[in-house]
Amino acid sequence: MREIIRNLHQSIRASALCTGALLCLAFAAPAAQANQNQLDGVKQEISRQQQQVSSQRQHIDQLQKDLRKQEVGIAETAKSIHRAESQIQSLNQSVRTLQTQMASLRQQQLGQQEMLKALMDAQYRQGQHSQLALLLSGENRDKLDRYTVYAERLSQARTQALDELAATTTELQLKQHTLRQQQEAQQTKLDELKKHQAKLESERRQRQSTVSKLKQQINTDNRYLAELKENEQRLIKEIARAKAAAEAARRRAPMNGLSQHKGKLPWPVSGRIVHAYGSPQQGELRWKGMVIGQNAGSQVKAIYPGKVVFADWLRGYGLMVVIDHGKGDMSFYGYNQALLKKVGDNVQANEAIALVGDSGGQEQSSLYFEIRRKGTPTNPRSWLGQP
Template identity: 25%
Template sequence: MLAPAVLALALAAPGARAQLDALEARRRAEETAVRMLAQQERSVLDTLAESETALAEAVAGWRQAEAARAAAAASLERARQDEAAAQARMQARLAALRPRLEARARLGRTGELQILLASRSLADLVKRRYLMDRILSRDLALLGEAQAAKQDRERARAARQHEAVRLATLAEEATERREQAAARREERETLLAALRSARGFHERAAAEASQQSRKLAEFVATLPPARAGAAPSGFATHRGRLPLPAAGTISVGFGKVVNPKFNTITVQNGVDIAAPAGAPVRAIAPGRVVHAGWFKGYGNIVIVDHGDGYHTLVAHLASMQTAMGEDVEAGAVLGTVGDSGSLKGPYLYFEIRERGRPVDPAQWLSAAR
């Protein structure tokens, strides 16, 4: 064990504290992942879904706290501007009032009386009295405006001080929320690493994914048929000429897939498209959205009915920008590429089904031919 003095020197090195904090966070994440997966009867996909939910809630809390912090910062800036404006008004009124008061002080009461006594006539006396009253009224008005500006300044100063305290509190909360989100993200990444590196976890995940694939097929079969009397869509005529739903390349094809690390075989009813996270996912042809929501093992999915018994499905979306029942045109944005429900990180999973039966998308996409 390091002596306290040596440990103190180590922690004093630049970046040492941050590295130790990162290692501690990873250690906690690994312990959490092992604990979550240690129960052999527990569903791997359910565990992943819970991890994703915790991450989403932490990120949402962070964004909410950050929005509140930004609003408080804007309020603080407005309070500062209000205080500066009130200070400027007060100084301007005092600057205008100062020479007038100094002149009045030099005159004194005797000086004012002399001005009145120097009148050449009664009309001149009345005029001089009127002008002196006007001067006095103007001076009093300037004084009142200066006092009002001072009160405005004090109110703005109090508001600024209040907003400064509130901003500091919200900034601290935003930092805590950000750290919580980072911890949840670390836990999820560690969980995924365990699934990828341990054969037992990998095989369990593959078996559950196969089961969910069958459930997805059953779900698609229950989708409502095309509207009665709807004209043929002509979807089949576009075979070999359809665009990719997202800019990228097909990384894993349709059918049997062999895992190079564990030599396990899984069957894909669609294709994996390597596309950057956040990239728009578009409808490849006109149709109607018949499902937009979460599906275990696939994350956020959108299913579009193109008529004539054809459906397309996009999965693992980061966000969905459409809703069930919405009619969409070719090229309409359905969502964005993400990693919801994914065991592989961000990518897009894509299926084409003909009367419920999965078909190889590569035979339909122009980019794959």
């Protein structure tokens, strides 16, 4: 009996355990499924966020490509305007010179005409005293010879005056023809300049639309900071390339660097300092150079002789020129509207190398100016003299 009861108890316990286990499994299965569903949802959200970030990054990259294309186009148009303005200025000077020369020729012509009138009048009066009349009048031989010589010289002077007047008239006609040609060329250049200016305005409107879209994409501090950091890395990468090119150039033609001219170098452009070296830029980033405000189209000038080792559009800095001065010293000129020099060009101090602009997506026209020594940025203001 006891054995039967013991077996029964064991059967009941086993049944209870089995029932409990079944109940646990019954309740645990939905909970596990819920956790798995939640995990899958998190993974899907992460994937969606990553796709969104990737899509935004691709959109930003495409906008930057569009910006580069537009700003390079603006640079070409701006250079065409710069050339046209220079040619118009030269034509204006040529026209002014021609007009001055023509005024002088007209005065000369009037003088020659008066001289010719006087000679003709004298010759007419001399004709009233012909040699025959003088012979009949009984004048002596010496006096007759003097009258003859005088008549011959008067005739020669008249002939010379006529030749000079004809030469002056011909020269005046040539000057008038040249003036008409110059004025026609002047008008053609003015018409060309107006077309370039209209094109420039259209390109600027397109660029402004692209810049606005970029701002909408980089609309948080973190994204803007990341963009700035990436821009700085791009600059460092280009500096490395420029240093290699500069080293090769130095082996051919050594340069003496900037060290002896600290505090004496000319300003690349005159203007107020919008951002000073070392001032906060974004987050922990600080300005590695200085930004000088100036009107678009103003000339940017080299601070010291050297060789151009970079001249291209660089994301974040727009159209930039980098000049190697030797001994590891380089100067950087960014945000330009147009570049007037190319890689390999030798430049002198105060020589125009670019035109001030707002490329790289800047909001206002200015110049980004930086000096690096052996790749390390240094305060550019300490190298410049008084503005």
